[in-house]
Amino acid sequence: MAVAALIAAQALSAADAPTENQVQAVFLFNFSRFVEWPPQAFATPNDPFVIGIVGSDPFGARLDEAVHNEQINGHALTVRRFHSISEVDNCQILFIDRSEIGRLGQILAALDHHSTLTVSQADGAAQRGVMIQFATENSRIRLRINVDSARAAGLTISSKLLRPAEIIGTDVKE
Amino acid sequence: MAEIIGRKGFIATVILYGCAAALAHADNAASSISELKQLNVEDLMNVEVTSVARHPEKILQAASAIQVITQEDIRRSGATSIPEALRLADNLQVAQKNSHDWAISARGFNTALANKLLVMIDGRTVYTPLYSGVFWDVQDYVLADIERIEVISGPGGTLWGANAVNGVINIITKSAKDTQGLYAQAGGGSRPEDLADVRYGGALSPDTQFRFYGKYFDRGSEVLANGDSASDSWRQGRGGFRVDSDPSTMDKLTAQGDVYEGHEDEQTGGTSNTSGENVLGRWSRRFSDTSDLSLQSYLDRTHLLNPVAPLSVGALQLAGAGLLQDDLTTYDVDFQHRFRIGAANAIVWGWGFRYTHDVVSNAPALAFLPPTLDRDLYSLFAQDEVALRPDLSFTVGSKLERNDYTGFEVEPNVRLSWLLNSNQALWSAISRAVRTPSRIDQDVFEAAPPHFVLLEGGSDFTSESVVAYELGYRVQIEPQLSASVSSFFNHYNDIRSTTITPTTLLPFFFANGLEGDTYGLEFSGNYQVSDPWSLHAGYTLLKEHLHVKPGQVDINDALNETADPQHQFSLRSSLNLPRHTEFDAALRWVDTLHTNNGPVVGTVPSYFELDTHLAWHASERLEFALVGQNLLHNRHPEYGFPEPTRPEIERSAYGKFTWRY
Numbered sequence: 078m079a080v081a082a083l084i085a086a087q088a089l090s091a092a093d094a095p096t097e098n099q100v101q102a103v104f105l106f107n108f109s110r111f112v113e114w115p116p117q118a119f120a121t122p123n124d125p126f127v128i129g130i131v132g133s134d135p136f137g138a139r140l141d142e143a144v145h146n147e148q149i150n151g152h153a154l155t156v157r158r159f160h161s162i163s164e165v166d167n168c169q170i171l172f173i174d175r176s177e178i179g180r181l182g183q184i185l186a187a188l189d190h191h192s193t194l195t196v197s198q199a200d201g202a203a204q205r206g207v208m209i210q211f212a213t214e215n216s217r218i219r220l221r222i223n224v225d226s227a228r229a230a231g232l233t234i235s236s237k238l239l240r241p242a243e244i245i246g247t248d249v250k251e
Numbered sequence: 252m253a254e255i256i257g258r259k260g261f262i263a264t265v266i267l268y269g270c271a272a273a274l275a276h277a278d279n280a281a282s283s284i285s286e287l288k289q290l291n292v293e294d295l296m297n298v299e300v301t302s303v304a305r306h307p308e309k310i311l312q313a314a315s316a317i318q319v320i321t322q323e324d325i326r327r328s329g330a331t332s333i334p335e336a337l338r339l340a341d342n343l344q345v346a347q348k349n350s351h352d353w354a355i356s357a358r359g360f361n362t363a364l365a366n367k368l369l370v371m372i373d374g375r376t377v378y379t380p381l382y383s384g385v386f387w388d389v390q391d392y393v394l395a396d397i398e399r400i401e402v403i404s405g406p407g408g409t410l411w412g413a414n415a416v417n418g419v420i421n422i423i424t425k426s427a428k429d430t431q432g433l434y435a436q437a438g439g440g441s442r443p444e445d446l447a448d449v450r451y452g453g454a455l456s457p458d459t460q461f462r463f464y465g466k467y468f469d470r471g472s473e474v475l476a477n478g479d480s481a482s483d484s485w486r487q488g489r490g491g492f493r494v495d496s497d498p499s500t501m502d503k504l505t506a507q508g509d510v511y512e513g514h515e516d517e518q519t520g521g522t523s524n525t526s527g528e529n530v531l532g533r534w535s536r537r538f539s540d541t542s543d544l545s546l547q548s549y550l551d552r553t554h555l556l557n558p559v560a561p562l563s564v565g566a567l568q569l570a571g572a573g574l575l576q577d578d579l580t581t582y583d584v585d586f587q588h589r590f591r592i593g594a595a596n597a598i599v600w601g602w603g604f605r606y607t608h609d610v611v612s613n614a615p616a617l618a619f620l621p622p623t624l625d626r627d628l629y630s631l632f633a634q635d636e637v638a639l640r641p642d643l644s645f646t647v648g649s650k651l652e653r654n655d656y657t658g659f660e661v662e663p664n665v666r667l668s669w670l671l672n673s674n675q676a677l678w679s680a681i682s683r684a685v686r687t688p689s690r691i692d693q694d695v696f697e698a699a700p701p702h703f704v705l706l707e708g709g710s711d712f713t714s715e716s717v718v719a720y721e722l723g724y725r726v727q728i729e730p731q732l733s734a735s736v737s738s739f740f741n742h743y744n745d746i747r748s749t750t751i752t753p754t755t756l757l758p759f760f761f762a763n764g765l766e767g768d769t770y771g772l773e774f775s776g777n778y779q780v781s782d783p784w785s786l787h788a789g790y791t792l793l794k795e796h797l798h799v800k801p802g803q804v805d806i807n808d809a810l811n812e813t814a815d816p817q818h819q820f821s822l823r824s825s826l827n828l829p830r831h832t833e834f835d836a837a838l839r840w841v842d843t844l845h846t847n848n849g850p851v852v853g854t855v856p857s858y859f860e861l862d863t864h865l866a867w868h869a870s871e872r873l874e875f876a877l878v879g880q881n882l883l884h885n886r887h888p889e890y891g892f893p894e895p896t897r898p899e900i901e902r903s904a905y906g907k908f909t910w911r912y
Contacts, residue, residue: 095287100298103287111292142284201539215398215426217296240457241293243500 100218101198101211102139105170108194108209109149111235112227114169118192119152126152127167131159131184132174135198162187173207175199181207192231203245208232210245221245297429314646314666314678315407316723316737316773318342320400322425327825327835329864329878330394331443331468331905333422334387338839338862339823341789342404342418342737342773344815346844346855346890349898350473350483351515353387354890357404357418358739359769359795359815366686369407369415372422373507374585375531375549376414380607380626381577381619383414383689389511389525389553390422391489393448393464395434395909398425404773405739406719408662408684409648412603412630416684416717417741424507427452427460427495438907442880445469446907459496465489472516473898474886481898487513487525505533518896520572521558528552541597544588551581559614562698562705569705570698573614580608599648600633609690618699619690629653642670656688657714674727681721685714692747692761706749709761718742731779738772746797746812748805764803765812769795783827791819808850814890816842816857831868836861841889848892858887874909 105128119126126149128140144154159165162177162184171193173184178199185206188195196209203210203221208230210221220242227234287295320339330336334353338345344361346354356365366383369376370390378385400422407415431452439445445468452462469486489511496504508530515523529552535545555577562569587601605628611619634648649663664682671677693708723737748764751757771793778786794817797809805811821839828834844855861883866876879902881887886899 095298099284100287100295103284103290103295106288107292107295139284143288200541204539215429217298217429219296237292241296243497245500 097198097211097213097218098135098137099139102136102143104211104218104220105136105140105172105196106143106147106154108170108196108238109144109147109154111238112194113233113235114194115192115231118169118231120167122151124152124167125155126169127155127157128170128172129157129159129165129168130172130174131162131165132177134158135174167191168193170194170196173197173199173202178202181205188230194227194230194232204247206247208234209238209242212243219243223247297431314644314668314680314723316342316404316721316735316739318402318404318775320402322395322398325394325397325400327833327864327866328837329835329862329876329880331446331878333390333392333394333400335880336394336397336400337402337420338821338837340400340402341775341791341819341821342402343420344791344793344819346841347900348890349481349518350470351388351485354814355385355387356815357402358741358771359793359813360417362812362814364691366689367414367416368418368420369411370420370422371411373424373531374533374547375529375551376581376583376605377551378414379553379577379579380609380689381579382691383686386525386553386555388485388487388515389513389527391466391487391511392422392424392509393434393450393466395436395448396425396430396450396462396464398423398429404737405680405721406662406664406682406684406717409632409634409650409664409682412632412650412652412662413628413654413660413685413687413714416686416715424493426505427462427493430462430493431460433912434910436907436909438876438905440878440903440905441471442901442903443468443470443905446905455494455496458498459494461492461494463490463492474901475895476886476888476897476899477895478886481518482516483518483898485513485515487511501536501538503533503535503537505531507531517558518898519558519560521574523558524554524556526554538590542590544586546584546586548584549582551579551583553577553579559617562616562702564705570615570702573616574612575614575617576612577619578610582606595638597636597638598633599636601631603630604628611690613699615702616698618696619694620696620699621694624690624694626655627653628655644668652687654687656693656712660685660687660714676725678723678725679721681719683716683718685716687714688712695761704758706759707761709750709763712747712761713745713763715743715745715747715763717744732777734774734776736772736774738770740768740770742766742768743797748799748803748809749807749811750804751806759806762803764800764805765797765809766800767795767797767809769793785825787821787823787825789819789821793817806850807847810845810847810850810852814844814846816844818842833864833866833868835864837863844890846890846892848894851892853892853894855888855890855893858889859883860887872911874911875906876909877904877906879904 109126140156147154175198195207197207198211203223206226208223208227212219212221222242223245318340324339325336328339337343337355342357344356348354354361354365356368360367364382364384370385377390403419407419411419434450436448448466450462450464454460467488472480472482472484475481491509493507510528512526517523531549533547537543557575559573559575561572583605585603589599591597607626610623630652632650636644636646638644646666652660662684666680668678692712695708696704697706720740725735727733744766745763746765748762749759750762750764774790776788793815795813799805799809819841823837826834838861840859843857846853846855860881863879866874868874881900881902886901888897888899891897
């Protein structure tokens with residue numbers, strides 16, 4: 078199994094390499110499986126599982142494609158886009174585009190007491206309290222995970238994500 | 252010095268610029284989202300991505316003439332060596348002299364003793380203090396493990412120090428993390444006759460990965476104009492390792508080393524033996540995305556045994572044939588620290604120390620005296636990039652170096668980059684760089700005393716210098732179409748001349764009697780015609796006007812420090828065909844080269860040449876490729892004075908298979 082997957086990875090890299098955004102979109106989808114939300118994260122068992130994007134959308138149709146026809150514990154995955162944090166209501170995952178990084182403090186404050194997994198590709202986002210930050214190193218997508226932030230929101234991140242990730246603490250200076 | 256900067260400052264922005272070409276690949280992989288979803292998390296993290304503008308504004312804003320050769324570019328070119336891969340950089344002049352020797356420079360001065368380019372492999376400077384040049388024959392690697400090659404034309408003295416007069420080449424190999432598993436390649440043809448690469452990467456612990464590699468090739472002789480063999484065949488083997496470890500979330504450790512040995516038949520008779528070994532360690536600590544430090548040290552030893560032909564003037568032989576042996580040991584340590592002051596100032600500073608111990612065993616016809624020479628080099632630099640406005644950034648910095656030849660040298664630069672809008676930018680720079688003396692400038696004797704000395708180094712030889720004025724423009728016209736133009740005006744002073752002893756005429760000796768200007772431009776453009784087809788075009792213009800300074804004498808009439816084409820043009824096509832097949836073609840045109848033998852001008856005729864690469868990915872693991880090089884002529888010269896002994900480069904082809912597991 079591991080071997081088969083390895084081959085697939087190489088096949089992909091040998092052909093036209095995917096873009097950062099494609100891989101990040103697939104990561105966002107994967108997060109829905111490797112993070113555990115508390116039951117109160119959904120108002121009803123039929124609520125959709127919402128991946129929100131605040132700020133400009135770097136993914137285009139790729140994220141929609143990644144979650145198309147997918148569901149998790151009976152919650153259908155869906156993507157919603159928000160212009161600003163004031164529009165954001167119940168999201169299980171919120172992707173904060175770097176265009177919103179200037180308002181990061183506001184956004185995180187608004188999500189306080191929500192079980193929302195925050196994700197961003199902005200430099201230094203994990204140090205500033207975002208739970209998962211995408212970073213590109215050596216043409217690979219790396220994850221930087223702020224475990225304390227996730228724990229504070231009642232989220233449990235699977236060791237499958239944590240093991241290959243870089244664990245980041247919140248920078249007290251920020 | 253301070254090579255590491257590249258890795259953090261320039262390069263983060265640069266990779267992206269290089270990949271702008273790949274931008275249009277973004278939408279081609281409709282099926283790959285579903286393929287990517289099949290991967291587990293760790294494999295997903297191992298997928299190589301083409302980075303579409305992590306900071307598009309920064310890519311555009313890089314305030315220097317940078318080009319990046321990616322791993323994919325190298326693979327699809329069919330190159331078998333680093334010099335061949337460097338043909339992919341539009342801002343270089345690359346000429347193959349014979350089977351094993353190359354002349355490579357940026358913005359001119361590409362003589363047999365070209366000395367104005369600084370070349371580094373993973374932060375290790377690979378120039379020879381014998382003449383400040385690069386022995387290209389011994390710089391090699393498993394090309395598949397090279398992550399990218401950054402080519403910066405224009406001075407880089409502030410960051411990289413002496414020798415970065417006309418350009419800097421940074422060859423960066425992949426982290427051991429990214430070269431896991433087995434990679435094997437084997438093949439051969441008319442040239443190279445045999446080639447074999449093997450690499451194996453594994454993990455020592457979850458945080459520590461390693462790789463070992465070996466490479467061997469055997470290349471036949473090139474030919475003379477009359478079709479006879481140039482008797483310059485060669486073979487070389489090398490091996491090495493790299494270990495990368497992340498002991499904590501902030502720290503990274505790297506250790507790497509290489510050994511090589513090669514044998515090269517020389518046209519003048521005999522065989523040169525080359526060998527070397529190096530080991531490098533690096534520790535870096537990352538405090539945040541804008542603050543880090545690194546400390547690097549290496550030990551590098553090279554050995555050269557070269558047959559030297561007799562020295563004759565007409566029928567008179569001044570000294571007989573012999574062997575020149577050079578054993579060089581370099582010890583180098585470098586430190587660099589990056590941090591911010593407030594939101595507007597990004598500071599980088601560092602220091603370095605290098606010690607070289609050079610031991611020459613002299614030939615009758617060519618000698619370096621004293622035979623043993625120890626040199627120390629100290630350097631210190633600082634640079635501040637100030638964000639004047641979100642769209643305007645100003646950089647100012649300088650290097651201060653102390654060397655044993657000329658004492659202190661200052662290499663300052665100022666740079667400005669202005670983002671006109673989200674897809675075009677202007678940059679400009681004024682910089683000074685120096686080439687400090689090397690052993691040939693001061694210590695050379697041709698022939699060795701007590702033989703009659705015809706030419707010797709100048710004991711007063713001082714640094715050559717340049718002040719460069721650059722202006723560049725980059726534009727992303729459409730997602731599929733991007734272009735960049737860099738223009739420069741360089742004023743050189745104290746360039747090497749060969750002058751006469753006032754009373755006795757002989758021996759000739761080296762002095763700094765030349766000055767002059769060069770100017771030109773470099774164009775590079777990428778166009779994604781359709782999903783599977785992309786085109787790349789490059790052009791350089793170079794005008795050189797060197798002259799003898801008033802009151803000085805140069806027996807070569809200011810002709811011997813240049814050997815460059817005025818125009819160069821290249822066009823490359825990269826096509827993905829059905830059934831996992833790829834076809835690539837690279838056409839180049841190089842203008843007439845004025846190459847000189849003393850004050851006598853000879854030429855290398857202008858030429859068109861074509862390289863092709865046809866590959867079939869039979870499965871995920873197995874790839875077959877057929878490569879044709881220099882297909883348009885039976886043979887053509889690329890370098891050298893027109894005489895019957897000038898080697899010419901033959902049409903060649905080879906096939907290979909590559910296996911990844």
